[in-house]
Amino acid sequence: DVKVTQSSRYLVKRTGEKVFLECVQDMDHENMFWYRQDPGLGLRLIYFSYDVKMKEKGDIPEGYSVSREKKERFSLILESASTNQTSMYLCASSLPSGGVPVFFGPGTRLTVL
């Protein structure tokens, strides 16, 4: 069974804290993604990585950074968390081709107080 796992299902942080969201996939996929999901807005792409140490900004990268030191692991970093970053964060992975399935993790619901 293919798997994308995320380090936490629920996370509560305070404004100004540095936050790390971790994602691991076991499918040897080149591509990995971080999406943010908000009611009425669907899923929006934050960052995308197509190889180790390679990254590309998505549609809403402001306030976020990413790290991919190993193929199976993709981290999302909130340098200084703010209340408007309270959201559901979904990690995903896929092979490097259009038309292929993208596999999603269970999500991390982050609350910033």
Add this chain to the structure above:
Amino acid sequence: AQSVTQLGSHVSVSEGALVLLRCNYSSSVPPYLFWYVQYPNQGLQLLLKYTSAATLVKGINVFEAEFKKSETSFHLTKPSAHMSDAAEYFCALNTGTASKLTFGTGTRLQVTL
């Protein structure tokens, strides 16, 4: 630029009734199209995908979708709704060789007795 529009943020049907969830897309190149389902507190699960092989695509749990280029649509249907179909459904597309997905805003399906 590409985009996905899902008409109706909430759809309610009776158990046993036809399910119709609407999706229209905009793309300057031939798209790959997907439907994903999200059950409460879970990640996204692929229902079906269109990759230009056949315009009528069958997916899991008796769902199917028809690609209509002339109408730029990819509506999702199921002949008979079941209570377990209650979830949020997302239409998405990507193009070319990239696996990055552009999502619609989602449709929440409610199934009543």
